[in-house]
Amino acid sequence: MTTASYRIRPAGPDDAAFLADVTLTATRAQGRLPADFDEADWRGGFEEWSLESIDDPATDLNVIELDGRPVGRLRISRTPGSVELNGIQLHPDAQNRGIGTAIITELQSEAATRGVPLELHVERDNPNARRLYDRLGFTKTGEDGAEDVMQWTQLWNAAVAKRYDTPGTGMFAPEVLGPTVDRLAELADGGRALEFAIGTGRVAVPLSERGVPVSGIELSNAMIAELRTKVDETAIPVVVGDMSIVRAPGEFSLVYLVFNTISNLLTQEQQVECFRNAARHLSPGGRFVIELWVPELRRLPPGTPATVGVAEPGYILLDTYDVLNQHVVSHHFHFGEGTQAELGRTPHRYIWPAELDLMAQLAGFTLESRHADWTGSPFTADSPSHISVYRLSTT
Template sequence: MLRSEIWDEQAAQGYDSPGTGMFAPEVLGPTVDRLVELTEGGRALEFAIGTGRVAVPLAERGVSVSGIELSKPMMDQLRTKADETAIPVVVGDMATARVPGGFQLVYLVYNTISNLLTQAGQVACFRNAARHLEPGGRFVVELWVPEVRKLPPGQQAVVWESASGYIGLDTYDVLRQQVVSHHFRFDAEAGREARLFRSPHRYIWPSELDLMAELAGMTLESRHADWAGAEFTAESRSHVSVYRTAASL
């Protein structure tokens, strides 16, 4: 299934969850705070801008934000919050689409780079970020750490969240470095059938991500376990990695 087919009208309309999940203040607040800091007063570009979960509050903080988005339904939801003047968006693939001008910051949040299902596509994404960055600019990637250590022999699935009305699990193909995320949502009280949303990903190890950056002419500046700056350790489930271009070309 194409990425544009996954993020269709139904997915776009149900994507936002104001005040909860990835829209919760304790999740979104540190994300925006850190990105404001990293722009250093310059322009920011979000790859796969979606419905504007991060871009809208970032723009409200005074940052000049542009975006790239493949899914028109997702962009239509963004347009209910901010018009083209406030947040310009180019419709296209984040691995190839170009946005006019240079940027101090390019960023990818919430595991989005894994939506590119080949290593070549992910490397192209890094190179596209580098093309948009001004000298000394930064590329920020938020990504989960593959949890293959949790897979017992012969088992392919890992349940990563189980809560009232929701179950999230991943099925791994370790040979091809592919994973499919399954999101089951249901009314825990009514006992009705669950609604299922699935999305395929190519998982990436942190060291592989660093090599992609090197191929694009960037080096790792910092890596933390979250947006608030927690130490990244062997037990961390995710990371925020900041890569930087050379100060002069």
């Protein structure tokens, strides 16, 4: 199929009536208008909302044009942590010409360049849109009323998942993984364990082999596919979705989140919800364990927004900081003997230990212990990371 030539331009006040028209026409063509739909009332409210969106600096409301005539509506929001597709509607005459796919692909490219996810909501009674998003690689991460929340990210795609495991070295080294599994097995205390962001099973598989029943939540289907090369669904069941929202069946004595992964949630609100979701899964007195790095702002030279985290043959890690929003983007440079390098980016929101403790309190936890590593070394002002164990109330 050849993609039609289209143009996107900013919407103005004179476009408010058209934006309502095209949204109404597209929805009516799909047979999705309720029987008691009040068109006049809806149109008045929608046009007013469109005018507000035009004036909103945080939102880009656009008109899609084809051959010089308006045929669609596109609304996008951009935040430090994501690109959000708030809505795309095309007149039926402009559909099935590749325009929607091309626009979303451009947004995916933008999100990948920034190193952030592309997010959207889709109504459950809109199967055509859902099929498009599924085809373009979006994953359902939660629900919001009558809508599914979906996300696309290049951070944990198939290529990343394939090279994620480094058996015997790095975070897979026995001296790293052994104490991790030992401590988690102790904290599970004979009960079931749930891993948020289970990934390829770096921790879950050896913990399961120790006799601890383990389940998982994971956003990336590619990472789950790698996990499935090691164990099947009966051994370690996994629910696909956002660890701050999605529920796994059953009750657990331990929920754990390792290797700085809570910082992959890019807002304070999402991080608090992660604690609350852990609490929802735990039995009274259960534990939530977090492994997290301590922000390295003391290493940040005045006036310089970046630090070098790792510099070794074939790999350089450069972290750039946005101290206003507590965001850091890790830039991973992989290179060989030649002049070419491969760049990958991972965005994070860093959290101070005291802030983490307050998040825990908001979810009903108290801090039980904090150590510098999995072997129980004392946590000090110079510790680069910590293992924090939070306990849920028994009442």
